[in-house]
Amino acid sequence: MPSPHGKPLPHYPARLTAATEASLIIREEMIATAAAGLAELSDDELRRRYTHTGLS
């Protein structure tokens, strides 16, 4: 990615810390749990919840 001055930015190889990776894993687990809960809902229940959000 070029810098505002037109020169390419230096590349600094980096990796996430173990603690940050752990927090991302928790986030994935929460999303997976929510997705599993949604998959168990009936079409009617899904429709009811969707319209309840006011997005329809």
Next chain:
Amino acid sequence: MIEFLSQKDSWAPPTFAVTDDAEDPLVLSARELRRDSWERNLAGTIRSMGLVGPAADRHRANAEQAELDFLCRLVEETWSLSDVDLRNRAPEIVAKLTGGTAELFADNPATLSRGELLTAIANHVAGLAARVIA
């Protein structure tokens, strides 16, 4: 996520990333916790082998690198364990990372998910190290 980590790590600002050639903060914390027993073992080995001068210095440098390599491998291995393996091995891993500290690292490890266990391990090691350094 920032809010989450800030709550968990109220004793120190969270570190999200490190450069490729830097050690993970967790590894450095574990090294501090293990330092006393490591120093005792090293001194005993150097004495028993009769090493002095540059030979003793070389042995110390090699031992330091070996300790860091061991802790890096242990953290990498821990973070790649499956749910079941992590739950079974968590107490053993915490003992290794903290130099055998018997203190419990979580209220009830059996009820925690993989992510929660990893976070509990990281927080426990970093929290103990912060107390040792302070």
